[in-house]
Amino acid sequence: AQTVTQSQPEMSVQEAETVTLSCTYDTSESDYYLFWYKQPPSRQMILVIRQEAYKQQNATENRFSVNFQKAAKSFSLKISDSQLGDAAMYFCAYGVGGNKLVFGAGTILRVKS
Amino acid sequence: DTGVSQDPRHKITKRGQNVTFRCDPISEHNRLYWYRQTLGQGPEFLTYFQNEAQLEKSRLLSDRFSAERPKGSFSTLEIQRTEQGDSAMYLCASSSPAFPDTQYFGPGTRLTVL
Numbered sequence: 001a002q003t004v005t006q007s008q009p010e011m012s013v014q015e016a017e018t019v020t021l022s023c024t025y026d027t028s029e030s031d032y033y034l035f036w037y038k039q040p041p042s043r044q045m046i047l048v049i050r051q052e053a054y055k056q057q058n059a060t061e062n063r064f065s066v067n068f069q070k071a072a073k074s075f076s077l078k079i080s081d082s083q084l085g086d087a088a089m090y091f092c093a094y095g096v097g098g099n100k101l102v103f104g105a106g107t108i109l110r111v112k113s
Numbered sequence: 114d115t116g117v118s119q120d121p122r123h124k125i126t127k128r129g130q131n132v133t134f135r136c137d138p139i140s141e142h143n144r145l146y147w148y149r150q151t152l153g154q155g156p157e158f159l160t161y162f163q164n165e166a167q168l169e170k171s172r173l174l175s176d177r178f179s180a181e182r183p184k185g186s187f188s189t190l191e192i193q194r195t196e197q198g199d200s201a202m203y204l205c206a207s208s209s210p211a212f213p214d215t216q217y218f219g220p221g222t223r224l225t226v227l
Contacts, residue, residue, distance in 0.1 A: 004155075033214040033215070035215075037218075043220075044218055044219065044220040044221060045156075045204065045206075045218035046218075047215065047216075047217065047218075050214075050215055091155050091156075093155075095214050095216075096214075097213070097214070098144060098163075098208060098213025098214050099161070099168075099169065100146065100158035100161060100169065100171075101146075101148075101156070101158065101206075101216060102158070103155030103156050103157075104155055105154060105155050106153070106154070106155050
């Protein structure tokens with residue numbers, strides 16, 4: 001069974017600094033997708049970034065980028081120039097073939113001004 | 114393009130009552146998913162549809178839970194004889210034929226069972 005592990009329950013970052021959130025996963029599939037979702041307090045889940053496993057190039061979306069290490073089954077999220085609005089719970093998720101997503105337990109990100 | 118919508122946003126019910134939630138996916142999205150999320154945890158998959166066909170159900174979905182998507186558009190999730198353990202956020206997501214792997218989530222329905 002596929003599993004997703006986020007080993008950092010909580011992280012803090014100073015405004016304008018850079019922070020990296022970790023995620024590892026376990027799968028026997030060769031073609032799959034990985035995602036980072038952001039869930040602000042009492043607000044809905046927002047897609048931050050997606051990575052296709054067959055692509056070696058790391059995905060980027062403005063201040064958000066990933067470090068995808070397929071052999072190590074690692075998928076970390078880097079947030080550059082952190083802003084107060086980045087404070088949220090971040091979930092790493094894994095999916096195959098348009099089926100269900102498997103989520104990690106989440107990392108709470110606090111941004112200090 | 115409107116996002117995924119869910120109704121109601123909050124539901125408080127007494128143990129033993131039946132409740133029904135509705136989800137309207139993004140227009141033209143053919144896949145629709147239901148997840149349950151408890152406080153401080155990641156969402157857990159319940160079931161999903163491609164058009165009107167229910168393709169997978171989790172073992173979490175006991176006999177008290179039923180989901181439908183009769184015309185391949187909106188979906189309903191019904192919980193019969195609610196229990197306190199059913200208290201959670203129920204999330205709906207949808208994905209398009211072009212990008213079936215990328216799911217977009219609605220705001221959720223928060224259920225509280227007293």
